[in-house]
Amino acid sequence: MNLLENNKNLFKDIFIGAVLFSYLSKAAREIYIYGVAHSIRSVFKGFSRRALLLLTSLPWTKKQIDDELNSALSDLDSKMVIRDPSLPTHHKLPTIGHDKHSVHHQLSSLANIPHSRWEDGRVSGAVYYGDSGDINDVIIEAFSxxxxxxxxxxxxxxxxxxxxxxxxxxxxxxxxxxxxxxxxxxxxxxxxxxxxxxxxxxxxxxxxxxxxxxxxxxxxxxxxxxxxxxxxxxxxxxxxxxxxxxxxxxxxxxxxxxxxxxxxxxxxxxxxxxxxxxxxxxxxxxxxxxxxxxxxxxxxxxxxxxxxxxxxxxxxxxxxxxxxxxxxxxxxxxxxxxxxxxxxxxxxxxxxxxxxxxxxxxxxxxxxxxxxxxxxxxxxxxxxxxxxxxxxxxxxxxxxxxxxxVGVDGYVRSCGEIVRARQRIQRAIETDYQADLAVMGQPLGSVVAFTSVNPALNIYTVGDLLHEKGFSLNAVANPPALHIACTRPTVAAVDDILSSLRWAVDQAKSRTFGKEDEGSMVALYGVGSSTAIGPDLVDYLARGFLDTMYVVS
Incomplete structure (x- = not known):
């Protein structure tokens, strides 16, 4: 009996020791890779996240947060889903198929829905060659x-x-x-x-x-x-x-x-x-x-x-x-x-x-x-x-x-035009905005990103103001910044981009923005960095955005 009891204790000690060893070895590895300070911050952030998740599960706080999130999703739905009775909408297969002329007309209506003007070089990336007739022609021929x-x-x-x-x-x-x-x-x-x-x-x-x-x-x-x-x-x-x-x-x-x-x-x-x-x-x-x-x-x-x-x-x-x-x-x-x-x-x-x-x-x-x-x-x-x-x-x-x-000669020519456009934007930021903006690193290709070095200037506010002017730049995080991936349409729009950036920076510095004035960029990325559960809230909104993609008007 004593032998059995001793064996039980031995197995128990071995099990506890193995668990402790596993946790300690993981902790030691984290410290080795990231350092003591970073590891402590990660542990603190993890505990903070769990505490806040527990707090937000309480009835009153949960209702308040749910109301805010549902309001944000409703706003997203109103912006994304176009409810225009003049546009073709099909919830189920038509009983009798439409003739090709009707289909062509419906396609034309959907293609002409107002959108970000990538054709004018106002969109970062997304469409890389623009409305090039020859390229479109060879694609259409291949598709047909x-x-x-x-x-x-x-x-x-x-x-x-x-x-x-x-x-x-x-x-x-x-x-x-x-x-x-x-x-x-x-x-x-x-x-x-x-x-x-x-x-x-x-x-x-x-x-x-x-x-x-x-x-x-x-x-x-x-x-x-x-x-x-x-x-x-x-x-x-x-x-x-x-x-x-x-x-x-x-x-x-x-x-x-x-x-x-x-x-x-x-x-x-x-x-x-x-x-x-x-x-x-x-x-x-x-x-x-x-x-x-x-x-x-x-x-x-x-x-x-x-x-x-x-x-x-x-x-x-x-x-x-x-x-x-x-x-x-x-x-x-x-x-x-x-x-x-x-x-x-x-x-x-x-x-x-x-x-x-x-x-x-x-x-x-x-x-x-x-x-x-x-x-x-x-x-x-x-x-x-x-x-x-x-x-x-x-x-x-x-x-x-x-x-x-296109061939090698065409790609070399496009590379030259696109990279020179990026260089012009980068040089302007480095010379004309030294008190407000800074380029991140030293890019080689088509992309340039810039962040705010002025504590009074929210870079996401700049992004939202540019959106008001019809531009669509990418918001990036850690640190907060905007980036533009230059394309063929960008080449002809550099002056327009720089003058609009000047206006947006001046407006962001001179205007007072309240909660009701926040654009979608400030709201989304502000939530993401506000608390330890910010990423959880953004994850919820991101999944809601994906749901919105499949809503029929």
Whole structure:
């Protein structure tokens, strides 16, 4: 009996010790990566969040918060959902189909709904080539010829198979890929990133025996990496960037690497402020610790060889042509030792139709880890190269048509025009707004971001005032800032942008803004940074926004 009791106590002690060891080792790792001060702040923030969530669950406070959130969602609904009886609205299939003339008329009505004037260069990103007749013509021609095609059936649509292979080959060549390099087209930058993460996760599980893979991601890397973490069960190790250069902190990247790391992430450039991480040094870390590299650029981590991967979705057809267009550049492509994958959005500065991107790998072995195959399905052998099964062949044909139509000379010319537009905006901010605004880092490509250095100037108020003038710039956070991704339409609108920015800054400094005067940018990002549960409230509003996308007027 005593022996049994002693064994029970022993097992109890072992269990408690194992739990304590697990918590202490996690705490020690957090402190090692982020430092004592940051770790203490994180713990305090976590406790504050739990306390506030408990407080907001009380009946009176819950009702007050629910009323505020529902009011915000109602306001969002009124702005997003157009309730115009003159516009076509279908809640169910029409009993008798409409003739093509009626359909054309309805399409015209929907196309002419008032919108942000991207045609006039007043929108950041979104539409990259503008209303270019020739490019639209070749896309329409490609769509009309291949509207029913599907690369899932290469024997039925051999032309689509050939065009997809050629699109991948052209982009691989543009990024100086090695002889054995490979890739696939995807539906956009997010899918390209997801597939890279999936490939490295599968590689680490299947060849290295890693059951809990991790990726090291700078805080400026695209949100698609967080999405991949959520979808695929990859632990996200988020590391800070240098506050001045806006490049990933190599010290923190190094500390975050461990035996479970399957990839490192970097950007060329990042979305928030357009700066390029130090790909060469990231590649050196990948080599030293035998990890892979991928990102906007990303470095992927391996245990046996030096590998890395670069996500250049936003850099797309700008970064590869900087040098030819006469601008400074930095190493970022497959010539960097250790780079194993790169993602490139053809539907951004490649001017291809929306829903087009390419994920590239240094060899076919890496690509195979993103594939899915089920050889014993009752419906026959099933295999697909990307997340989707059926894919629109018309998009592939449209991409092929645009790439072959524009060519190297056209992309060099566009790169020159777009980057010079960014430089003009950047120089104006640096010289004319020194007391109020500051450019973040030293961008190389098409994006410039600026923040407020005047404590009395709310940068989001500037953004809301610009919206009043018909401009749509991107709000970014941590720190609060605005960014503009210059496009072909931006080129002719630089003077308009700068004069409107001058007006918005002057108005933001001279006017007194009450609660009722807050624009959507101030309201949303103000909530997000106001308390420890701010992100929870913004998450609720963001999900409400997504619901609004599917409301029929």
């Amino acid at each position: 010829r291949f509207s029913v095609s599907n690369p899932l059936h290469p024997d039925v649509f051999p032309g689509i198979r050939a065009m997809e292979a050629q699109v991948v080959s052209m982009v691989l060549n543009m990024y100086n890929a090695p002889q054995d390099a490979a890739g696939t087209t995807t539906s956009g930058g997010t899918e390209s990133i997801l597939l890279a993460c999936l490939a490295y996760r599968n590689w680490s599980r299947q060849t290295q025996g890693v059951s809990h893979p991790e990726m090291v991601v700078p805080e400026t890397a695209h949100a698609a990496f967080s999405k991949a973490s959520f979808y695929f069960g990859i632990t996200l190790r988020r590391v800070p960037v240098d506050p001045h250069t806006r490049k990933a902190s190599l010290k923190h990247v190094k500390r975050a690497i461990n035996g479970n790391t399957c990839m490192l992430v970097a950007s060329a450039p990042n979305f928030p402020d357009g700066n390029v991480d130090d790909i060469v040094e990231m590649g050196a870390l990948a080599k030293r610790y035998k990890v892979g590299l991928h990102g906007r650029v990303v470095l992927a981590y391996t245990h046996s060889n030096s590998h890395s991967s670069v996500d250049c979705c936003l850099g797309s057809f700008i970064m590869p042509f900087l040098q030819s267009a006469g601008f400074a550049t930095t190493p970022f492509d497959f010539r960097v030792n250790g780079v194993t994958s790169i993602s490139c959005d053809t539907h951004k500065y490649g001017f291809a139709p929306k829903g087009s991107s390419v994920i590239m790998y240094a060899n076919k072995t890496w690509r195979s880890f993103q594939y899915y195959s089920q050889p014993d399905w009752t419906g026959g052998v099933y295999a697909s190269p990307t997340l989707a099964g059926s894919r629109p062949g018309a998009l592939i044909a449209g991409t092929w048509a645009v790439l072959t139509h």
